[in-house]
Every structure is written in C-alpha cells, then in structure tokens.
Amino acid sequence: MVPARAEGRALAEKLGFSRTDATLIATAISEVARNIVVHVGRGEILIRPIYEDDRYGIVVIARDAGPGIRDVEAALQHGYTSKAGLGLGLPGARRLMDEFAINSKEGSGTMVTMKKWRVRTELERIQERRRRA
Numbered sequence: 001m002v003p004a005r006a007e008g009r010a011l012a013e014k015l016g017f018s019r020t021d022a023t024l025i026a027t028a029i030s031e032v033a034r035n036i037v038v039h040v041g042r043g044e045i046l047i048r049p050i051y052e053d054d055r056y057g058i059v060v061i062a063r064d065a066g067p068g069i070r071d072v073e074a075a076l077q078h079g080y081t082s083k084a085g086l087g088l089g090l091p092g093a094r095r096l097m098d099e100f101a102i103n104s105k106e107g108s109g110t111m112v113t114m115k116k117w118r119v120r121t122e123l124e125r126i127q128e129r130r131r132r133a
C-alpha cells in the first residue's frame with residue numbers, strides 16, 4: 001500500500017499534476033490497495049503514464065484473484081460494506097478520479113481501472129517542440 005501510494009504520487013508530480021491532484025491520486029490508490037489487503041490478501045497495482053497530444057494522464061489498475069464483488073453497483077454506494085468498514089473506499093476513489101471502472105465477477109477476482117487527466121498547456125507544447133527542434 002505504502003509503495004503504491006508513493007509511486008503514484010511521484011509519477012503524478014513528474015507528469016505535472018498539482019500537488020493537490022497528486023495527493024488525490026495517491027489517496028485513490030490507497031483505497032483500492034487497502035481493499036486488496038482487507039478483502040483479498042494479495043494482488044497487484046499497476047501505475048502507468050499516458051501521453052496524448054493535448055493531455056497527460058495517469059492510469060491505475062488494481063487487480064486480484066479474490067472472491068470478486070457480486071453486486072458492483074451496490075459496492076459503489078456510500079456506506080456499503082461487507083466487513084466492518086465505512087464503505088467509503090470505492091465511492092471515494094471514484095469521486096477523486098476522472099474515469100473509474102470495476103470489472104468483477106463473483107469467484108473470479110476484481111479489476112479496478114481508474115484514470116486522471118490533466119490538460120497540457122500551450123506553453124508545454126511550445127517547449128516540447130523547441131526541445132525536439
């Protein structure tokens with residue numbers, strides 16, 4: 001959990017996200033990582049940059065081969081928990097990121113994919129063109 005959070009924050013800052021946005025991304029990563037720890041026991045977190053012409057992004061994939069989530073819609077509601085949690089992790093992470101999807105079937109694990117984007121400014125594009133020239 002701790003390394004995933006730190007790696008997410010470092011990549012977000014390298015991509016030019018504000019410190020506030022880097023913190024929000026790190027928090028969303030913590031929640032999906034904590035779900036793997038609490039509800040499954042083992043799994044993996046992949047964190048990658050996305051470079052597009054007019055925006056940069058960060059994609060986070062959290063996946064495990066645990067019991068899965070029977071009712072994904074319910075799990076995304078505030079306050080839904082199957083343990084003694086607060087049931088705020090998934091809806092919180094969804095709110096903090098720009099894109100959020102859960103692929104899960106009972107018995108075959110869970111994959112959460114989430115992305116956050118930031119616009120590339122005109123200045124950044126000019127600087128990049130200069131660097132390449």
Ligand SMILES: Nc1ncnc2c1ncn2[C@@H]1O[C@H](COP(=O)(O)OP(=O)(O)OP(=O)(O)O)[C@@H](O)[C@H]1O
Pocket residue numbers: 031035036038039040064066067068069075076080081082083084085086087088089090091110
């Ligand atoms: N990776 C997972 N594998 C299996 N079930 C999961 C997984 N992630 C979430 N869930 C299910 O979705 C429910 C909601 O998750 P959420 O993170 O919102 O709440 P919580 O983990 O119970 O509590 P909190 O995160 O607030 O401490 C969980 O209670 C659990 O039943």
Ligand SMILES: [Mg+2]
Pocket residue numbers: 031034035085088089090
């Ligand atoms: Mg949780």
